[in-house]
Amino acid sequence: MTTCTFPCLLCSKIYDTKKKLQSHERTKHKNNKSIPHYHILDKPSEEILSFYRDAIIIRLKSSLEFNRHSIGKKHIVIDAFSESVFLSLFENENSFKYIPSQQKYQCILEGAVDGEILKSILKYDQVIFRENKNTSAKGYILLEDNDGQYKLTFIWRQKEWKENDRLFLTGILSINFITNSGGFINDEENQILPSVQESSSNGNHILHTINKYN
Secondary structure (H helix, E strand, O other): OOOOOEEOOOOOOEEOOHHHHHHHHHHHOOOOOOOOOHHHOOOOOHHHHHHHHHHHHHHHHHOOOOOHHHOEEEEEEEOOOOHHHHHHHHOOOOOOEEEHHHOEEEEEEEHHHHHHHHHHHHOOOOOOEEEOOOOOEEEEEOOEEOOEEOEEEEEEEEEEEEEOOEEEEEEEEEEEEEEEEEEEEEOOOOOEEEOOOOOEEEOOEEEOOOOOOO
16 A cells, blocks of 8 residues: 655655645745746746736726725636746745645735835736726725725635546636725825725725825
């Protein structure tokens, strides 16, 4: 009978269960940025990066609603997302990490400062909001307000499918974030400011309009 072993790809430890390996990774390699197979990944061209940036922007923007009943926690998935593209976009961020046993990458952006980082990554300054031209209302990704900062989490996972002695592989990008909406007016300096609204709630998460939208 063959005994399965689960080696850590980041050090010399070997475990007899995957659960023990994952526990080891959480304690010893919690914020790991090392990618053992990095050398075999091709660097994507700028044309390919632009294609996937557009895919992210379209999905984010399409999730931004003006109806206050449609705001709150969002989870979107983009299938067939390239691993090398995810690395090219997020590997230089402080919160980036790789979990080998789960074949999973993660990058968390939080607060207004990281909102600016997202604009730089995706090369589009208006990625975090969507405007209704008829009503001047905006739906936006909530990253910071008077109550604190909120997270925008990007996760890439490898997905496998086995059939007829073949192994099929693809990548899945998941994005988790919170949205809000509000009516906006122009002030004397032509800045965009939200109109006064009461706080709203969606599920267990309380949402508030921000004092100033940048």
